[in-house]
Amino acid sequence: MEGEEVSDAKTLLQDAKKNAIKRLFGDWDESFRFIPKLMSALHSSNGLLVDWEYDSLPNPEHASFRRVFWAFSQSVEGFKHCRPVVVVDSKQLKGRYNMKLMIASGFDAAYKSFPLAFAVTKEVSIDSWCWFLTRIREKVTQRKGLCLITRHHPDILAVVNEPGSQWKEPWAYHRFCLTHLCSQFSRLFPDHHHHTKYLVMQAGSSTQKAEFDSYMKDIKEKSPEGWKWLDRIPPHQWALAHDSGLRYGVMMIDRKALFAVCRSFQKVAMTGGVYTENVMRKFQESLIDSGAYVVTPLESDAFQVSGPSERVSMRHLMEKYKECIVELNDSTCTCGKFQRKRFPCLHALAVFQKMKINPLPYVDDCYSVESYYKTYEATFSPVPEMSAWPEASGVPTLFPHVIAPPPLKVSGKGKGKSKSKEPPSDEELRNAILDILKVMDFKMSSFTDIIKQLGMSLRLGVFISFLY
Numbered sequence: 378m379e380g381e382e383v384s385d386a387k388t389l390l391q392d393a394k395k396n397a398i399k400r401l402f403g404d405w406d407e408s409f410r411f412i413p414k415l416m417s418a419l420h421s422s423n424g425l426l427v428d429w430e431y432d433s434l435p436n437p438e439h440a441s442f443r444r445v446f447w448a449f450s451q452s453v454e455g456f457k458h459c460r461p462v463v464v465v466d467s468k469q470l471k472g473r474y475n476m477k478l479m480i481a482s483g484f485d486a487a488y489k490s491f492p493l494a495f496a497v498t499k500e501v502s503i504d505s506w507c508w509f510l511t512r513i514r515e516k517v518t519q520r521k522g523l524c525l526i527t528r529h530h531p532d533i534l535a536v537v538n539e540p541g542s543q544w545k546e547p548w549a550y551h552r553f554c555l556t557h558l559c560s561q562f563s564r565l566f567p568d569h570h571h572h573t574k575y576l577v578m579q580a581g582s583s584t585q586k587a588e589f590d591s592y593m594k595d596i597k598e599k600s601p602e603g604w605k606w607l608d609r610i611p612p613h614q615w616a617l618a619h620d621s622g623l624r625y626g627v628m629m630i631d632r633k634a635l636f637a638v639c640r641s642f643q644k645v646a647m648t649g650g651v652y653t654e655n656v657m658r659k660f661q662e663s664l665i666d667s668g669a670y671v672v673t674p675l676e677s678d679a680f681q682v683s684g685p686s687e688r689v690s691m692r693h694l695m696e697k698y699k700e701c702i703v704e705l706n707d708s709t710c711t712c713g714k715f716q717r718k719r720f721p722c723l724h725a726l727a728v729f730q731k732m733k734i735n736p737l738p739y740v741d742d743c744y745s746v747e748s749y750y751k752t753y754e755a756t757f758s759p760v761p762e763m764s765a766w767p768e769a770s771g772v773p774t775l776f777p778h779v780i781a782p783p784p785l786k787v788s789g790k791g792k793g794k795s796k797s798k799e800p801p802s803d804e805e806l807r808n809a810i811l812d813i814l815k816v817m818d819f820k821m822s823s824f825t826d827i828i829k830q831l832g833m834s835l836r837l838g839v840f841i842s843f844l845y
């Protein structure tokens with residue numbers, strides 16, 4: 378009996394929550410049909426770039442949603458000042474319509490994700506990856522020599538490598554997320570102690586080819602089948618030691634940071650200096666560590682950097698890093714980090730410190746404060762009152778792919794008939810809260826959840842039903 382009561386109370390609360398949200402924002406289907414108008418308002422006020430795709434229905438004024446792509450023109454401008462790296466990924470959306478969110482992002486000077494383009498699709502497939510990546514090339518960036526970082530997935534590989542693709546060399550260089558590759562490896566070749574997965578991670582993160590070879594040898598001994606699979610993937614696509622600095626040391630897709638841009642932009646503290654704060658902090662930390670090295674000048678801007686072996690924690694790396702040659706002419710070091718991460722390694726910093734050379738010219742411009750400001754220079758204009766929003770021209774009344782549209786005889790006037798949703802008045806808001814309080818059992822912990830949900834809905838407005 379007790380269990381049933383709890384279940385009844387839970388259902389009651391869930392219904393109350395649904396009703397409150399519906400009263401404030403309309404229902405899911407109404408919100409869904411409202412999206413073209415919202416996109417249209419963002420297009421006319423802020424130059425939002427949008428591309429709709431839908432399947433026709435018997436009534437020509439209705440269509441079944443297939444996917445929508447959007448990118449802010451401000452991102453298009455800002456990306457010109459970011460390093461030439463693009464990360465793409467997708468995720469399942471919560472909510473009623475079983476849809477997927479696709480995202481493309483760059484990196485700003487402070488290493489933070491810089492959102493470039495989004496899409497919501499009813500499915501993630503070869504076709505939708507092809508459509509998304511082609512739209513990015515058409516609408517967002519035509520830069521040559523981009524590094525594209527994705528999961529190691531057959532659908533993406535098929536799209537990138539198809540004839541005429543602008544995501545393969547020389548237009549772009551395709552690289553894989555190392556974390557995803559490791560997970561794939563351990564799924565295909567299970568190992569209870571995850572030891573080989575660790576070896577794959579180490580092989581991929583190594584900055585020297587000899588070190589990479591050594592880990593691959595270990596993998597071959599412990600998992601011959603796994604090694605065969607790994608050996609078929611070109612090493613420059615997943616291993617840092619075989620990358621020539623194109624991926625700027627970005628080895629994995631940080632999904633949490635990538636999708637966090639859907640909720641908020643991170644604020645980054647700026648220094649008054651030439652480079653962003655975390656770049657300057659890295660400098661300070663590294664300069665302390667580099668102080669113990671011995672620097673010997675060789676010919677033409679080359680330096681031998683020795684020791685200190687006791688500071689190197691991994692025993693087998695000790696010998697390799699004991700003596701390195703730093704060449705300032707081409708910003709390289711035999712440890713491999715300087716050129717592959719495009720940021721001075723400890724050996725280079727030791728040279729700068731001992732020889733009293735200013736290290737800043739040896740840091741890539743993409744990390745500079747000037748690049749950072751230029752990335753965010755484009756301004757957003759206020760979106761006008763909803764009553765002034767234009768109708769979405771050329772877009773029929775859309776129905777989610779999982780919802781059947783009204784029968785032809787009833788549908789009649791199509792999109793012109795739908796009434797736009799006004800924001801909630803104070804009275805509507807009060808009534809919605811009262812609705813919740815009427816059915817609320819104050820001993821239930823989900824009370825807080827409902828208030829939180831209400832607060833979140835108020836802030837996120839109509840997007841709540843679309844994205845979550």
Ligand SMILES: [Zn+2]
Pocket residue numbers: 701710711712713714715722723724725
């Ligand atoms: Zn080095």
